[in-house]
Amino acid sequence: MTDESRGREDVDMRADAARRRQAIVKEARRLFAAQGGGVALETLAEAAGVGIATLYRNFESRHALADEVALAILNDIGRAADEGLTQITTAPDAAWTAFVNRLVELDLGALSAALAEYVTAAVRTTQTQTLARVDELLGSAKNAELVRDDLDALELIVGIGLITRPQPEAVAAVTPNLVPRLVSILLAGMRPSSDD
Numbered sequence: 001m002t003d004e005s006r007g008r009e010d011v012d013m014r015a016d017a018a019r020r021r022q023a024i025v026k027e028a029r030r031l032f033a034a035q036g037g038g039v040a041l042e043t044l045a046e047a048a049g050v051g052i053a054t055l056y057r058n059f060e061s062r063h064a065l066a067d068e069v070a071l072a073i074l075n076d077i078g079r080a081a082d083e084g085l086t087q088i089t090t091a092p093d094a095a096w097t098a099f100v101n102r103l104v105e106l107d108l109g110a111l112s113a114a115l116a117e118y119v120t121a122a123v124r125t126t127q128t129q130t131l132a133r134v135d136e137l138l139g140s141a142k143n144a145e146l147v148r149d150d151l152d153a154l155e156l157i158v159g160i161g162l163i164t165r166p167q168p169e170a171v172a173a174v175t176p177n178l179v180p181r182l183v184s185i186l187l188a189g190m191r192p193s194s195d196d
Helices: 003-035 041-048 052-058 062-087 092-105 108-118 121-143 153-163 169-174 178-190
Strands: none
Touching: 003 041, 003 052, 003 062, 003 108, 041 052, 041 062, 062 092, 062 108, 062 121, 092 121, 092 153, 092 178, 108 153, 121 153, 153 178
16 A cells, blocks of 8 residues: 555545534434433434444543534534524615524524533633624624614523423424414514614
């Protein structure tokens, strides 16, 4: 085997390992949202198409996996804020609404409940950085008079988390459009009133 072919093989193995790790995180996100933080790691491994040993090679514990999921969510929030910032000067209302809807799509309510007990210092640091990016977008939304002055990033994220918490099946059955309706109410309620 030549050095060149060995190098290609190493790159292929690293790429394959990265794909497996991404699959584990993706499935952990999905299953944590659907079943909560106590879902069996064997179930996560199976859903990701890997063995339990591969899961443990990538994540030494449930806490390590939960950290990675939390960091992925925070990165998604940060990316959504960055996208909003690039669009808010040209189409403020559309950019703000798209940002809020993107947060709703992240299943923050289901995931925050599943991950709450696993928050570490690294996650808190990233959370602080992410909230600063959301605050920057909020500032632009306030300047465009889309959002009241007294709203901050944490309140916005927590509010969306509350709206997107999974509802009991009986409630979901009789109110299938509850989340979109509550998002519309939230967007309207965030607007400055004439008293502000």
